Amino acid sequence: MTDQERQLVDAIAEMREDDALPMAKKLLADGAEPMRVLELCRNAMDIVGGRFEKGEYFLPELVLAGEMLEQIGAIVKPLLTGKEGAATKKHGKVLIGTVKGDLHDIGKNIVTFMLDINGFEVLDIGIDQADAKFIDAIKNFQPQVVALSGFLTLAFDSMKNTVDSINKAGLRDKVKIMIGGGQVDEKVREYTGADAFGLNAMAAVNLCRTWTGVAA
Amino acid sequence: MSGDGAARLAEKNRLIADTVALRPTDKVVSVFYTMFWHAKAGGATCRDMMYDYKKSAEITKKLVLDLDPDMFSLPHPVSALGPTMELMGFKTLEWPGHGTPDNVSYQYLDREYMKPEEYDDYLFDPTGYYLSKYLPRIAEAFEGLAALPTLPSLYYVQIVHGTRYFASKEVRGAFERLAKAGDEMRSMLRVAMGFAQEMADLGYPQAQGPTAIAPFDYLGDNFRGSKGIMLDMYRRKDKLMAAMEKSIPFILKQAIEVGSRHACKMVFIPIHWAFDGFMSLEQFKTFFWPPLRKVMMGLIEKDLIPLVLWEGECSSRLETIADIPKGKCIYWFERTDLKLAKAVLGDITCLRGNVPASLLTAGTAEEVDAFCKDLIATAGKGGGLILDGGIGIPDEAKYECVRAMIESTRKYRP
Numbered sequence: 288m289t290d291q292e293r294q295l296v297d298a299i300a301e302m303r304e305d306d307a308l309p310m311a312k313k314l315l316a317d318g319a320e321p322m323r324v325l326e327l328c329r330n331a332m333d334i335v336g337g338r339f340e341k342g343e344y345f346l347p348e349l350v351l352a353g354e355m356l357e358q359i360g361a362i363v364k365p366l367l368t369g370k371e372g373a374a375t376k377k378h379g380k381v382l383i384g385t386v387k388g389d390l391h392d393i394g395k396n397i398v399t400f401m402l403d404i405n406g407f408e409v410l411d412i413g414i415d416q417a418d419a420k421f422i423d424a425i426k427n428f429q430p431q432v433v434a435l436s437g438f439l440t441l442a443f444d445s446m447k448n449t450v451d452s453i454n455k456a457g458l459r460d461k462v463k464i465m466i467g468g469g470q471v472d473e474k475v476r477e478y479t480g481a482d483a484f485g486l487n488a489m490a491a492v493n494l495c496r497t498w499t500g501v502a503a
Numbered sequence: 504m505s506g507d508g509a510a511r512l513a514e515k516n517r518l519i520a521d522t523v524a525l526r527p528t529d530k531v532v533s534v535f536y537t538m539f540w541h542a543k544a545g546g547a548t549c550r551d552m553m554y555d556y557k558k559s560a561e562i563t564k565k566l567v568l569d570l571d572p573d574m575f576s577l578p579h580p581v582s583a584l585g586p587t588m589e590l591m592g593f594k595t596l597e598w599p600g601h602g603t604p605d606n607v608s609y610q611y612l613d614r615e616y617m618k619p620e621e622y623d624d625y626l627f628d629p630t631g632y633y634l635s636k637y638l639p640r641i642a643e644a645f646e647g648l649a650a651l652p653t654l655p656s657l658y659y660v661q662i663v664h665g666t667r668y669f670a671s672k673e674v675r676g677a678f679e680r681l682a683k684a685g686d687e688m689r690s691m692l693r694v695a696m697g698f699a700q701e702m703a704d705l706g707y708p709q710a711q712g713p714t715a716i717a718p719f720d721y722l723g724d725n726f727r728g729s730k731g732i733m734l735d736m737y738r739r740k741d742k743l744m745a746a747m748e749k750s751i752p753f754i755l756k757q758a759i760e761v762g763s764r765h766a767c768k769m770v771f772i773p774i775h776w777a778f779d780g781f782m783s784l785e786q787f788k789t790f791f792w793p794p795l796r797k798v799m800m801g802l803i804e805k806d807l808i809p810l811v812l813w814e815g816e817c818s819s820r821l822e823t824i825a826d827i828p829k830g831k832c833i834y835w836f837e838r839t840d841l842k843l844a845k846a847v848l849g850d851i852t853c854l855r856g857n858v859p860a861s862l863l864t865a866g867t868a869e870e871v872d873a874f875c876k877d878l879i880a881t882a883g884k885g886g887g888l889i890l891d892g893g894i895g896i897p898d899e900a901k902y903e904c905v906r907a908m909i910e911s912t913r914k915y916r917p
Contacts, residue, residue, distance in 0.1 A: 302737060345782050347733040354734060390597065390610045393729050440860050440897035441607060470838075470893060474861035486816075487780045 291317070292327055299331035299355050300338075302348060311359045321366040328356050332404040339401070340489050346397060349488075353400055377408035379499035380430040384412040384421060385468075386445035391438035394468045394488075398434060401488040407495055418452035425458050432495050433462045435481065438469035446479040454480075463498045467491060511706025515573045519708065521886065523808055523853045524830040528886035531879050533912040534710050534855075535567055535575035536895035539582060539608050544902055548606045550599035552578065553585030556694035564698070567707055570909045574710040575702065576895075579695035582609075587691065590684040592643025595725075608898055616640050617726035619735065622742040625726075626749055628655075637726070644684055647677030703766065711771040711810060713761035715754050715802065718747035718794035720775045729776070736782075736790060747794040755801040762807045769810040769833065770802050778815025784823070792823055803831045810855075813839060814894065821847040837893040841882035854882055855889035858908050863892055863900040868907040875911035883917040 288296070291314060298307040311324055335352045338344040381402050385395050392414050402409045410428045412420055425433065433453070435446045446466050453459050464481040467490070476484040485491045495501075522532050542552045545562030552559045559578045567575045585598060595616070596602075598609035617625065617637060624632045631653055638645035650673040657665040668674060699709060716724075722743065723732035735743045758770050776782070777791050799809040812835040813820070824834070825848055835855035836844055844854055858878070862871055875890060882888055890912050896905050 304737065343783075345780065345786070347736045347782060347786065350730055350733040351737050388604065388607045390603070390612070393613060439608060439610070440864055440899045443861070443864055443899065470860040470897070472859060472861050474859065474865050478861070478865040 288327075292319075292323075295324075295327050296331045296334070299328065299352060300334040302351055304351060304355055307355050308358055308362075311362060315362070315366070321363045324359065324363050328359055329404075332356065336401065336404050340492075349397065349400060378406040378501045379432065379495065380408045380410070380428060381432045381434055381495055382410050382412065382421070382424050382428055382430040382462075383434040383436065384416040384424075385414040385436045385438075386442050386449055387415060387417050388445050389437045389439050389442045390414050391436070391468065394438065395434075395436040398436070398467065398485075398488045398491045401492050402495060405492045405496075406501070407492075407499075418449045421449050422452060422456045422458065425453065425456075425462060430462060431499050433464045434491060435464065435466045435479075436468045437466070437471070440470060442468065443475050443478060446475070446481065450480040463494075465491060465494050508704045508706040512703060512708060515706065516708050518573055522889060523833060525850070525853060525887045529916055531883040531886065531912050531917050532574065532889040533572040533909045534889055534891050534895075535563075535570060535572040535909075536710055536891060537576075537578075537898070538895070539898040540896040540900055540905070541566055541578055542606070543898060544900075544905075548599065549582075549603075549608060549898075550585070550605040552582045553599050553609070554583075556583050556691050559583050560694060560698040560701075564702065567702065568705070570906060572707075572909050573912070574708045576710045577695055577699055579691055579698070583691055583695070584609075587684050587687045590644070590687055591681065593641070594643070595641050611724070613724075613728050615728040615731045617731075619727075619731065619739065622739060622746055626742070626745055628653075629749060629753065631655075644677060644680040647671075647673035647675070647680075650674050699766070709767040711769050712765035712767035712807075713758045714771045714773075715758040715798055715809070716772060717774055717777070717791065718750045718754065718798065719777075719791045720773075721750050721754060722746055723776050732776070736786065743790070747790075751794060751797050751801070754798055758798075758802060759805050759807065762802070762805065768806065769808045771810050771812070772798070773812045774814055777813060777820060778817055779819045780815070784819050787820055788823055792820075796826065799827060799832065803828060808832060810835060812855075812894065813837065818843060824848075825851050827852060833889065835889070835891065841878060845882045845884070849882075849884075849887060853887045853889065855891050856882075857893045858891070860893050860897040860900075863904045863908065864897050866901075866904060868901075868903040871904045871907040872911055872914075875908055876915050879911065879915045879917055886917050888917060 295307065295310040295314060298310055314324055332352060335344060335348060339349060383395060383399055385392055399409050399411045410424060412424050435449055437446060450464055465483045465485055466476060466479055466481045467485045471484045473484065483494050485494055518528060518530060519532055521528050539549045539552060541562050542549045544566055547558060547562060556579060563578050585600060589601060595612055596609050597612065599605050599607060603610060621636065634648050634651055639649045650671050651668055652665060723729060727735060762768060762770055777787060802809050808831065810833045814837045816838040817836065818839050821844060829851050833853045833855050834848060836857050841854060841857050858871060858874060862874055890908065
């Protein structure tokens with residue numbers, strides 16, 4: 288990594304937004320390959336994710352890092368020829384959504400983001416999703432993991448119903464199911480029939496790593 | 504008020520006052536607080552509770568008399584808001600009968616209601632900003648007010664000329680619609696106040712008076728949205744800090760005015776964005792705690808009792824939030840280990856909580872009883888505990904589990 292490249296990685300990882308964007312532009316202007324700039328962004332996100340995992344960074348840092356990534360991505364992507372992007376290796380597929388009756392999405396979005404930067408291919412089907420939507424998505428997307436999100440206590444029953452429906456559709460042995468959000472705990476996991484629950488986004492990442500055999 | 508009711512009210516009020524002041528008690532306090540559990544327990548829908556003021560009162564009365572808690576929260580200010588919100592075209596919530604199914608609680612829409620470049624407008628003139636930008640965004644009825652001029656720009660006979668703005672179709676329409684919404688709100692409050700008096704006559708004090716808000720949540724929940732405020736912590740820290748400071752006198756004014764004439768002096772402050780996983784302890788000490796503490800101290804100065812609901816897990820905050828006067832507040836914890844809270848804060852503040860929602864919803868009465876017995880023996884040791892759910896009684900709680908929770912305060916001495 289050149290000094291200039293290192294500076295971009297550091298600027299993103301250290302939350303220096305005002306520096307990061309001009310540095311990315313300068314790299315491109317100086318002849319860097321667009322793919323290389325995206326790789327550097329991924330390196331920076333690895334650092335951010337690691338610091339989040341260690342409790343040094345929190346949600347504001349994830350959100351700001353995501354914003355920087357989006358801004359740089361918007362500059363870089365038009366420069367890609369189309370051949371470079373496809374090769375990104377993903378660790379596994381995760382289907383995520385907020386269950387029926389619940390409109391909350393902040394936690395779900397953070398989990399989606401963390402899974403994404405940790406190399407998982409994530410399909411987010413949104414909020415207030417009926418069982419049938421999850422079933423259809425499992426059939427079409429064929430994930431290894433299904434993540435059910437919910438903030439309200441009514442979500443306990445919706446999660447249980449969704450797990451039951453996955454069972455009835457004969458898909459239960461094809462997926463691991465994790466639940467998270469609000470007031471979810473071991474009691475709720477047991478009630479819903481999910482395989483595990485998580486209290487935060489890193490717990491979700493770690494569950495997916497375990498289930499898909501990815502080393503941390 | 505009958506003699507029985509008056510005696511019961513005095514006894515319960517004494518227990519509550521002793522608990523808050525951390526004087527030894529022979530019982531921990533029980534409380535009836537919920538969003539919509541009364542609907543489900545009373546055979547009605549959430550929508551009924553949003554729209555039928557009398558039914559909400561009747562059901563709550565029946566449940567309170569049956570469960571006999573030491574205090575109860577009036578349901579109306581929390582959940583009987585449907586007709587008024589409909590009349591004013593309120594946009595920041597979806598509620599049963601209006602966006603969510605009849606039996607689903609209302610839900611807040613996390614959006615950006617103030618643009619980042621508008622901090623300066625708010626800081627320059629909060630009232631003008633409310634009239635011209637903020638209120639029109641959050642409710643249809645206010646939209647016409649955007650046609651008003653900047654009022655301090657009028658002077659002398661300009662003020663006479665300025666009356667013309669009030670005759671505009673937009674402004675006239677806004678006032679007419681707001682007056683209708685206001686009439687409806689008065690109807691609701693008449694029922695609510697009558698019900699509060701009826702319950703006081705029967706011996707049941709209210710569990711909360713006015714409400715207040717942490718300045719960070721005021722900006723985050725109501726103006727900038729969760730994503731916006733997280734970015735503001737980095738992109739415009741000074742403006743965020745200044746806006747929080749600016750909001751404090753307004754937050755206090757409302758709570759103190761209502762609190763001065765309310766029977767209940769506990770000021771409910773639900774805390775949304777302070778939990779451990781959201782921001783670092785350093786950020787909490789910078790952004791969250793100092794402005795919140797100012798609000799709390801302003802209330803305490805006026806003999807009001809901040810009732811602070813710390814949502815989520817807040818273990819790492821305990822030492823920081825211990826910096827308050829002794830026996831003047833209530834800290835209600837949703838997921839923070841109450842035994843740990845007792846160890847750190849037990850000599851400083853009364854605690855409230857925290858039977859898990861999962862236990863009240865998916866557990867058995869025996870499990871709830873065992874949990875409460877342990878909590879009373881530990882977090883309630885010597886008193887200073889209000890036993891409640893993590894965030895009150897969850898909407899889907901089993902009746903027998905709620906009964907077990909409240910009964911446990913009579914079965915087990917602290």
